[in-house]
Amino acid sequence: xxxxxxxxxxxxxxxxxxxxxxxxxxxxxxxxxxxxxxxxxxxxxxxxxxxxxxxxxxxxxxxxxxxxxxxxxxxxxxxxxxxxxxxxxxxxxxxxxxxxxxxxxxxxxxxxxxxxxxxxxxxxxxxxxxxxxxxxxxxxxxxxxxxxxxxxxxxxxxxxxxxxxxxxxxxxxxxxxxxxxxxxxxxxxxxxxxxxxxxxxxxxxxxxxxxxxxxxxxxxxxxxxxxxxxxxxxxxxxxxxxxxxxxxxxxxxxxxxxxxxxxxxxxxxxxxxxxxxxxxxxxxxxxxxxxxxxxxxxxxxxxxxxxxxxxxxxxxxxxxxxxxxxxxxxxxxxxxxxxxxxxxxxxxxxx
Amino acid sequence: xxxxxxxxxxxxxxxxxxxxxxxxxxxxxxxxxxxxxxxxxxxxxxxxxxxxxxxxxxxxxxxxxxxxxxxxxxxxxxxxxxxxxxxxxxxxxxxxxxxxxxxxxxxxxxxxxxxxxxxxxxxxxxxxxxxxxxxxxxxxxxxxxxxxxxxxxxxxxxxxxxxxxxxxxxxxxxxxxxxxxxxxxxxxxxxxxxxxxxxxxxxxxxxxxxxxxxxxxxxxxxxxxxxxxxxxxxxxxxxxxxxxxxxxxxxxxxxxxxxxxxxxxxxx
Numbered sequence: 001x002x003x004x005x006x007x008x009x010x011x012x013x014x015x016x017x018x019x020x021x022x023x024x025x026x027x028x029x030x031x032x033x034x035x036x037x038x039x040x041x042x043x044x045x046x047x048x049x050x051x052x053x054x055x056x057x058x059x060x061x062x063x064x065x066x067x068x069x070x071x072x073x074x075x076x077x078x079x080x081x082x083x084x085x086x087x088x089x090x091x092x093x094x095x096x097x098x099x100x101x102x103x104x105x106x107x108x109x110x111x112x113x114x115x116x117x118x119x120x121x122x123x124x125x126x127x128x129x130x131x132x133x134x135x136x137x138x139x140x141x142x143x144x145x146x147x148x149x150x151x152x153x154x155x156x157x158x159x160x161x162x163x164x165x166x167x168x169x170x171x172x173x174x175x176x177x178x179x180x181x182x183x184x185x186x187x188x189x190x191x192x193x194x195x196x197x198x199x200x201x202x203x204x205x206x207x208x209x210x211x212x213x214x215x216x217x218x219x220x221x222x223x224x225x226x227x228x229x230x231x232x233x234x235x236x237x238x239x240x241x242x243x244x245x246x247x248x249x250x251x252x253x254x255x256x257x258x259x260x261x262x263x264x265x266x267x268x269x270x271x272x273x274x275x276x277x278x279x280x281x282x283x284x285x286x287x288x289x290x291x292x293x294x295x296x297x298x299x300x301x302x303x304x305x306x307x308x309x310x311x312x313x314x315x316x317x318x319x320x321x322x323x324x325x326x327x328x329x330x331x332x333x334x335x336x337x338x339x340x341x342x343x344x345x346x347x348x349x350x351x
Numbered sequence: 352x353x354x355x356x357x358x359x360x361x362x363x364x365x366x367x368x369x370x371x372x373x374x375x376x377x378x379x380x381x382x383x384x385x386x387x388x389x390x391x392x393x394x395x396x397x398x399x400x401x402x403x404x405x406x407x408x409x410x411x412x413x414x415x416x417x418x419x420x421x422x423x424x425x426x427x428x429x430x431x432x433x434x435x436x437x438x439x440x441x442x443x444x445x446x447x448x449x450x451x452x453x454x455x456x457x458x459x460x461x462x463x464x465x466x467x468x469x470x471x472x473x474x475x476x477x478x479x480x481x482x483x484x485x486x487x488x489x490x491x492x493x494x495x496x497x498x499x500x501x502x503x504x505x506x507x508x509x510x511x512x513x514x515x516x517x518x519x520x521x522x523x524x525x526x527x528x529x530x531x532x533x534x535x536x537x538x539x540x541x542x543x544x545x546x547x548x549x550x551x552x553x554x555x556x557x558x559x560x561x562x563x564x565x566x567x568x569x570x571x572x573x574x575x576x577x578x579x580x581x582x583x584x585x586x587x588x589x590x591x592x593x594x595x596x597x598x599x600x601x602x603x604x605x606x607x608x609x610x611x612x613x614x615x616x617x618x619x
Contacts, residue, residue, distance in 0.1 A: 048519050074522040081523040087516055091538040100534075104526035152525060 001025070001155050003188040005064075007044050007054040016040055016051075016212035022188035022205075024059075024155075029203025029220065030192045033231055037212040038192040039084075042158045045190065046081050047074035058188075059155040075104070077156075080149030080187075084161040086141045088133035094144050095120065095129040101152040119147040123177070139170040146181065157182075159191045163198055175201055196235045200224060208232050226272055226349050237308075239273040239317050242351060250348070255314030259290040261343040268351040277345035278319035280309055281338040282329055289340035293317070297335045300326065311339060381599070388596050389589050396593035404571045405579035405594065412487060412575060413555040416494035417502075420551045424502040425544070431503070432510035450500045457496055458564025465492065465565075489566035490573050494555035501554055502547040509543030510536070546612050553605045557598065 001024030009016045016037040022028045030038045043049040045056060047063065050071055056064035058079065063072040080101075088097050098119055099112035107115070120126045123143040133141060142162065149157060162178060163171045179202055182189055193199055199206050200220040208216040208229060216228035227233040233240035243252035248263040250271055258271055279285070285292060295311035302308075307326050309319045317339060331337070362370075389396070396402065430436060431443055449457055465472040465483045475481040483489045517539060521531045537544070559577040566573040568582060576594055583591035 046523050048523070074519070075525050075527055077523075079523060081520065083516070083520060087514075087520040089517060089521070089535060089538075091541070100521065100526070101524035104521070104524055104530050148524065 001059050001187045003028075003045070003056075003058055003156050003190065005045060005054065005056045007041060007051040007056070009040065009044065009049075009051045009054075011040075014212060018207075018209070018212070018214055020190070020207065022156075022190060024188055025186055026204045027182050027189040027191055027202055029199035029206040030190060030209055031194065031196065031199045031206050031223075031232070031235075032209035033194060036209040038194075038209055039160060041209075042081070042160050042190065042192055045156065046079050046158055047072060047077050078152075078154045080152065080154035080157045082142075082145045082149045082157070082159045082162055085165055086133075086145040088136075088141055088144055088148070090133050092132075093129065094125070094131050094133070094136070097133065097144060098147045098151055101148060105152065115151060116147070119151050120144075123147050123181075137170070138166045139174050142166065142174050143177070146178070150181070150185070153187075155187045157185060157187055157189045159189065161193055162191070163193070163195065178202060194235075196220075196224065196232070226270070226347055228270070228351075233272070237275060237318070239271075239275060239278075239315075241271040241273070241315050243269060243271065245269045245348065248343075252315050254316070256293065258315070258346065259343050260346050260348045262348055265348055269348050270351045272347040272349075273317070273341060273345065275308065275318045275320040277341055278317060279340045280319050280321055280325065280329060280331070281340065282336075284338055285340045287340070288342070290343040291341045291346075293339045295337060295339060297331055297333055297337055299333060300331060309337075311337065384592065384595060384599065388592055392589065393593050393596070396590050397597065399590060401570055401574075401579060401583070402590060402594060405574055405576045406597070408487070408490070408571070408574065409556060409576040412490045412494055413552055413558075415491045416498055416555040417548060417552040419491065419495045420499040420502045420555075421544075421548060424499045424547075424551075425506055427499075428503045428506035428510060432507045433515075446500050446503045448500075449497050450504075454497055454558065454560030454562075455564050458493060458561035461489075461493060461496060461561065461565040465489075484565055485567040485569065485573060487566075487572055490562050490575060493561040493565045494558045497558055497561055498551040498555040501550040505543050505547030505550060506540060509540040513539045546609055549605055549608050553602065556601055 003020060003022040005020045007016060007018050014035070014037070018037070018041060020028060030041060032038050040049065044051050044054070044064070051064065051066065053066045054064060055062065055066075058077065061078070062070055063077050064070060089100065092100070095113055095116045098116035102112035102115055103109065117126060117129060120129055123146065125140060125143050128136065128140055128144070133144070136144065163175055166174055175198065182202060191198070191202055203220055206218060206220050206223045207214050208223060208231070210229055210231055216223055216232065223232060224236045224238070227236060227238055227240055230240060241250070241252050241258060243250040243258065245260065245265040245267060248260055250258045250260055250269055252258060260271065279289070293313070293315065295313055295317070298310045298312045300307055300309055303320065306320045307323055309321060309331065311317055319339060329337070397406070427446065431439060431446070436442070462469065462484055464470045465475070467473065467476050467482060467484065472483060475483065483492060513536065517535055518531050521535045526534065557577055558575070559581070562573065562575060563578055568574050568578050574582065576598055580591045580594045580598070583594065
């Protein structure tokens with residue numbers, strides 16, 4: 001129940017080159033911006049598109065090998081695909097949608113419907129069996145799509161932005177539902193998302209895709225803590241600074257410098273700094289913080305119960321403070337402020 | 352001043368007058384037909400042997416022509432909408448031509464191709480003894496020739512606008528191409544297929560020019576309703592009117608069936 005794939009594909013200016021290995025029961029998160037090649041990768045794995053060169057092995061069956069002219073069509077691959085907008089067949093009831101995979105593989109109507117009903121029960125939507133897809137909410141449609149994809153017990157499950165079409169309230173509940181069902185699932189899972197939260201909760205490993213190439217791979221926690229690209233840093237809300245380290249000081253590429261705890265670090269590095277670890281002051285702070293920067297407030301933005309303060313820099317940074325602190329400091333756009341951060345709060349790693 | 356939420360929409364007088372003339376132009380002939388219809392004698396007029404022959408023949412030929420149009424028109428629409436074929440423009444022009452071609456020209460062309468000395472007709476006759484002109488089969492051919500474009504164009508449009516990703520989704524669920532066609536594609540274009548079928552049938556039912564040119568006007572063999580109306584107009588005016596009312600009723604039924612498609616107007 002493993003996936004091993006090597007894909008190369010060029011289309012116009014876009015070039016995709018990617019290697020993926022996913023063990024059975026594992027979920028790989030493909031994280032990347034629009035146009036990074038995430039969906040193309042899924043389509044190649046499902047057989048809906050062919051790579052110009054590459055090999056795809058699903059559970060020991062080679063379904064694609066361009067050098068040997070092997071290209072197994074989608075209908076004979078053991079793949080379940082949950083599409084971003086679900087693509088439930090609009091003219092069929094929920095139960096017929098779910099039963100479709102078994103019917104297509106030759107099961108009798110009765111057999112397929114009984115099995116479909118069991119899947120609907122597992123997903124707590126048995127009461128929707130006779131509805132048409134047009135009568136479902138986003139969260140319900142997502143469950144039906146999942147049941148439809150899993151009923152054939154595929155060796156590989158592909159999830160394309162499974163939560164993107166849902167509203168914020170439904171997202172959280174469907175996310176935890178997905179998490180439960182992915183834990184039970186023995187096959188390999190590839191999850192495409194541009195939402196780091198989905199990747200953090202659902203994926204065992206994350207590959208960050210930018211411009212058709214993997215720019216980072218690791219556990220979700222690693223990727224979030226130590227982003228290797230501005231894209232991921234922005235996604236997870238971490239300040240990411242690039243520069244050169246010499247004797248505990250990093251001269252930043254964009255101006256200014258940062259003092260770090262590790263004196264042995266040298267050469268090009270990335271400094272990651274969580275916004276919560278930055279303090280905001282009106283005057284030069286007295287204290288133990290090794291890093292103090294004078295700057296000007298660029299923007300204030302409410303984020304849930306907190307306020308995200310972005311300063312012009314250099315270095316351009318974002319801090320997160322309470323609304324009470326904003327009021328106490330009488331912060332406003334254009335206000336002069338001082339920021340401080342302890343050297344031990346900086347995560348420094350080679351670029 | 353109070354605010355009004357209804358926008359002022361005054362129709363300029365010349366437009367209103369011309370539009371009223373237009374409405375009269377379309378309505379008065381129909382009113383004339385209905386006013387002169389001998390309603391009480393309608394059943395006996397329609398029960399005459401000539402009328403019954405024409406009704407039966409029209410029903411059989413128009414339904415058969417429609418079936419043929421579906422059988423070869425749907426694959427043709429599929430090829431136009433989906434297949435990577437060279438000369439698609441030429442094929443589409445060919446399909447559309449009978450829509451704008453004077454039907455009598457279509458009849459002449461059919462005669463030259465399938466007539467007893469025609470391009471193909473001579474071999475059909477010499478080898479198989481088959482003679483299409485002036486036969487019921489000829490009527491069906493003429494009707495299918497003029498009716499098929501309605502079906503092809505309607506179905507092609509639906510195939511174009513149907514999201515092909517539904518078919519991809521079906522393929523990932525293990526459906527072979529034939530299953531995808533039968534359980535996904537055809538049901539998705541179902542409403543358009545129905546509309547195209549009804550349109551094609553209406554066109555076949557009303558066919559006159561190509562039929563009379565290619566198949567002649569033989570009562571019981573090739574004399575369909577429109578031909579019977581034309582033939583009766585000089586000899587038995589009341590019978591002509593009665594048969595016309597039947598065709599008008601069929602047309603109204605078609606409009607009623609397709610009301611969602613053509614009577615709603617505006618967007619959608």
